[in-house]
Amino acid sequence: MASKTENINYKLPSGFDIELLPGEKRLEQHLIDTIRRVFESYGFTPIETPAVERLEVLQAKGNQGDNIIYSITPLISEDRTEESSSDSRGLKFDQTVPLAAYIARHLNDLTFPFARYQMDMVFRGERAKKGRYRQFRQCDIDVVGRGSLSLLYDAQMPAIIAEIFSAVNIGKFLIRISNRKVLKGMFRSLGVQPEQIKSCVKIVDTLDKVGVEKVKKALAETGISLDKSDRIIEFLQINGSVDEVLGKLTAQGANLDNAEEFSQGIAELQQVIEGVRSLGVSSDCYCIDLSIARGLDYYTGTVYETTLLGYESLGSICSGGRYEELVGTFAGETMPGVGISIGLTRLMRQLLDAGILKPLSSTPAKVMVLNLQNHLMSTYLQVSQLLRASGINVVTEFSQQAIGKQFKRADRLGIPLCIVIGDDEYQAQTCRIKVLASGEQIDVPLDNLVEQIQKLI
């Protein structure tokens, strides 16, 4: 058999090395379960769209996706008369385009505002680099309204983020909240030309990394006067408690010309912060950070980024925002939405590499029933079923290896408890529980086994 396949390279293709060992996969499943529980507690409902869409759907937002889209074709192209070239297909590269298509496909069957979560795999044919995957799982929520959508949905997002990251216990984090209208409004009030705003945003986004002087220089090169760039820097460095920041912003607004957009941004930010507060989010979990310049292209209001304190180099671990023109595309309606996204595949790899999270044991089993005497196998099977009926995950050992090897296998699998039943125990209708971590041994009547195991788990 080996000879048949010995020349086959069975390694994963580059960029698809997302495969996890069992204990890591169980950790991912635990994170998925936790995220899902929080999403569902706010009434978000699951959907899943296929990995494959028509190319024209994937390309509907202009050509921005073209350089990352994978197209798929049957390896052996038969003459399939039912398919024309307009049936070209590709793999989805995000969940937003598919959400827009899903809404259009099922418009009359959905209830709005439509609050959905989605945890599908997405595919990006990018140049492979460390930490960048060509397939990965994204955990997204979005609420989408028809025509309008309350800002209180924006306020729920930080509450959801805070609850998830508290539950997975990865240390202190900070949710940075801003509003696109505040930043854009300030540029506008300062007289920056609309077509320059985009490049200005990109420049100020580098402030953290390159420092004030380089930002000023870059702004000057774009044609921003020194006076204006001073005001921009001053603005970006506004800090303090959320109330202090809101106060300083309001004061700035009073000094600006054409401050409509700026003021609307502040009003929105204020309303969102008020909601976040009513939702009981701890005040050391969030702040206003005006330098967030994420995805200006489609975000139109509230924006979020989340930083793991002490691990700022990981980048934002959960981001999102409010958009107006993103998901109504195919339905041909105005459908404002607000959403957040966790890039789970990448995040989990980072958290494992940084030692912030550890893999779980490599099996869900908590108990191994050992095989001492093959003629007692029916007892071992019955005892295993007894425990399973009480919700306990059990591996029954079927090999006839020496007991030491059986304990070793349990240990390697991370199973904490072993059950030993030899002829003596069988006669007495008892069993011995061995706690692998401590070596402790407990003899119990079979009648009390379930109760005793439940205490030990």
Place this chain on the structure above:
Amino acid sequence: MASKTENINYKLPSGFDIELLPGEKRLEQHLIDTIRRVFESYGFTPIETPAVERLEVLQAKGNQGDNIIYSITPLISEDRTEESSSDSRGLKFDQTVPLAAYIARHLNDLTFPFARYQMDMVFRGERAKKGRYRQFRQCDIDVVGRGSLSLLYDAQMPAIIAEIFSAVNIGKFLIRISNRKVLKGMFRSLGVQPEQIKSCVKIVDTLDKVGVEKVKKALAETGISLDKSDRIIEFLQINGSVDEVLGKLTAQGANLDNAEEFSQGIAELQQVIEGVRSLGVSSDCYCIDLSIARGLDYYTGTVYETTLLGYESLGSICSGGRYEELVGTFAGETMPGVGISIGLTRLMRQLLDAGILKPLSSTPAKVMVLNLQNHLMSTYLQVSQLLRASGINVVTEFSQQAIGKQFKRADRLGIPLCIVIGDDEYQAQTCRIKVLASGEQIDVPLDNLVEQIQKLI
């Protein structure tokens, strides 16, 4: 906005119409959760392999997959010097080839026997037909040993199947168990040439549909004598309780020449049945059915099919078996395994279409907190959080629509309970719970709300 995209065909490509409405997706999630719970109770651990593998891996089993493999290529092929033509990639069409590759990739990190489950999407570029999907979810378990594997793993499979289908409550089912060696051994003992056995199996597989006479005729055309085909038919029609069938088989074995394989098959079948019995599987859930001719190509011992009684036309709802040469391919070792598979996407569609299962409500929320007075919003938010902290899924209504419309939205979403707090209730620190199904209204102090809601859910 509509004008930009109005010519785009946003329908799903043919064969990929697996998209579910929220209530259907929630049902699928419930089935996945149930299947996973049962798999884990036997110590099966999750793994997930990427959708994409090297073509040479997908094609390692000969060319059988070629006509269903989708290849993937970046839409815009850059000159990627790191990639040669040997880096051609395709989408996985089952979970067996990827399991074999996974085992080879992680051989030293796994503990054997390795018991894993996998619920990934697979892709098949087949001609689209009703009920046949080009992307679907398969729920698979396999136990894989190095060198050898106890038959008791084969015995666990019917217990797992029975537990899953009892838990999802879809009516009576029958697990048909056989052993490939019994069928093949009988052909061999009757002097059927080894190269004829495959076509004979295909012929007897049609017995149910075409009847005895046509099977005899087809066997005659293959060169089987009338005398032999009579014995084959007689053999296939052996029925009765598992003990009766085993008894009749043993009696037949005594009359056969060269009965080694046949007898080994019976011995294996007997051991598996004994295990199934010890595991407490109800005797009306399973039988021995010698006519099961599933996947002879790679199954070498025990085989299973599962029929939903009264819905036989659905075909087998869970199948599998024992194999010797399937998953050691890449590792270059003998790795016998046994596994079963549930084609969840197709099965759920069939169960929904047949009315055996119904979609769940379209949201996980059990409670909607209505918005009567916008100035009480912070109370609504706090009450919502109070309920969520006790594990209750809640939607807070943010619109200021008339209360009738808010009730209607709750009803459309399938939310059973609404909480109404107006100025009077706020003053009294009470709230009114409305049970939508009955119209019943219950006034409770806010202090008792959680308790009361938990009673009503």
